[in-house]
Amino acid sequence: MPRQLPADCLNEIFEYLEDDKPALYSCLLVNRLWCKVSVRILWRNIWNFRYSIAYQHRPKVSLKIISTLVACLPDESKELLNKNGVIIPTPTSESPLFNYASFCKVLSIYEICRIIDVDLDKIPSALLSLKSRNCLVVNEVIKMFTNQISVLKKLTYINNIYNINPNEISFTCFSEARDSLTYLTELNCSSDIPSEFIHQLSRICHNLQTLRIDFFENIDFNIIIELNELISLQNSLKNLNLSAFDGGDWIDILPSLTKHSNTLTKLQLNSDNDNLPLSFVASFPNLQEIEFSFSFGGAYFDDFEKLQYAIFPKLQILNIPYDCPKPEHVMNILKNNGKNLEEISFPKHNNDLNLIIAKFCPNLRKLFVLFNDDELDTLITIFNRCQHLESIKFWCGERFFLSEKEVLETVAKYSPKNFYELKIYNDSISKLLPEDLESFFISWKNRSPKKSLTLIIIRDYFVGFQVNEENMKIINKYKNLGIIRKFEIRD
Known part of the structure; x- marks a missing residue:
């Protein structure tokens, strides 16, 4: 047996x-x-299904989620729904096999509102308006979660456009869920939610490690007061993500951040407003990771100039994925902080900046910068001087950038001994021939020391790397030989 x-x-x-x-x-x-x-x-984080399944299956899955949750509601909640004419089909007339809500460690009020509004749209309610019906279901589901979850780790409530009035959502159940919320470590919220939500959390949650706030225009004064209170009460905030779009700003919460000047290790700033202050970043000397995600005019962030001489002795990751500040300002940051940097992403071409990286960032492990088609020597210089480099991402194309063939040949010949991951993004039709691919793998096979390769191709939709039969035969051949550890194509 x-x-x-x-x-x-x-x-x-x-x-x-x-x-x-x-x-x-x-x-x-x-x-x-x-x-x-x-x-x-x-069921630990049931809300991430939108990112883990195909688009066409999401409505069916979300409907199953809400029907299962309704089946898990306590009898008094089911009676309240029935009394108000809210009849939601459940998977079975029997009691659920498990108390699914109790397994959750992540609660997304945003996703609850979205699913209820979208998936209950075709279920009529004779006694209540659509908004009242949705709010009633939302409140009962939230109350069930707060009563059933023993330890909640992550909570999300950001702005939504769904047919639910946020002022009709009750958060008094939070005060009854003190035990589960005491250990909350991550909060995502926005500036246009009811201040009562933040007020209730401030009374209970003092151990947040990660905080994300999305700021929009016309912020209510009460929400600013509550946000400052919440931030000030945290014992050891480590990760902070601030976003400001459509006229929003983070200026009013900066004073409460000073308490965390020594504990904050990761900072992400996202905005389309080029008048926002950035100099406050220098107040966090223990930052290990910084991301400046600017868009629609980010290149004119004048306040970034005040950061160029700031010292971050523990900085390991610098990521500027979209519109970028003036390269000379970034160069000065690298001169002062490059020694400990392990990862840089700066997808705006500047050859002088690339040479600064080679000179001042000897301990890099991951890199994404742009090389023009006449800058192969700069790439070789980076390989020669950054001997700890393990991964690099290239932007290839027939107009300005290095070709795929040049990238493969240079990586095989000059990349450091610890190098193992190559990412290629192509914005045009690939001209890489099967014999070029074969030659690259042969060269990689003969390297010393031997290290299996991870090759990731990032396509611009259906433009880019050609996965023809001959190429796939070559790839599969070297996967079977163990030369390729992982091959992936991403759209």
Whole structure:
């Protein structure tokens, strides 16, 4: 008779499958024990289904989620819905096999509102208006979560455009869920939600590690007061993400951030407003990761000039993915902080900046910058001086940038011994021939020391790398030989 692995062993094994949803789904069907262990992991963050399944299947999945949650509601909530003429079909007339809500560690009020508004749209309510019906269901579902979740790790409530009045959502249940909210470590919110939501959290949640706030125009004064209070009460805030769009700004909450000047290690700033202050970033000397995500005029962020001589002795990651400040200002940051940098992303071409990277960033492990088609020597210089480099992302194309063939040949010949990951983005039709691909893999095979390669091709929709039969034969050949550890094509 085969022996059954105990639940704790299965749980440890299944934890490695957390990002492999199809594998976890298959585990549900093995037996009751496997089902019991895997279902807890699947429901830990049920809201990420929109990013893990195909678009055409999302409506069906979201409807199953809300019907399952309704089936889990306590009897008094079901009676309240029935009394108001809200009849929502459930998967079975029997009680659910599990108390699914209790497995959740992540609660998204945004997703609850979205699913209820979209998926209950075709279910009529004779006694209530659409808004009242939706708010009633939202409140009962939120109340169930706060009562059932033993420890909540992440909470999201950002602006929504759905047919639900945010002022009719009750957050008094938060005060009854003190135990579960005490250990909340991540909060995502926006400046146009009810201040009562933030007020209730401020009374309970003092251990946030990660805080994201989206700012929009016409911010209510009360929400600013509550946000400042919430920020000031945190014991050790480590990660901060501030976004300001459509006239919003983060100016009014800057004073409350000073308490966290020594604890903050990761900062992300996102905006389309080029008049926002940035000099406050210099107040956080222990930052290890900084991202400036500017768009629609970000190149004119004048306040960025005040940061160019700031010292961040622990900085490891600098990411500027879209519109960029003046390159000379970034160069000065690299001169002062490049020694400890391990990752740089700066997708705006400037050869002088690339040479500064080669000179002042010897410990880089990951890099994404642009090289024109006449700057192969600069790439070789980076390879020669950044001997810890493990991964690089290129932008290839027939107009201005290095060709794929040049990139492959240079990587095979000059990349450091620890290099293992190559990412190529192509915005035009690829001209890479199968013999060029074969030559590259042969060269990689003969490198010393030997290291398996991860090759990731990023296509501009259907433009770019040609996955023809000959290319795939070559790729599969070297995968079988162990020369390629991972090959992936992303759109």
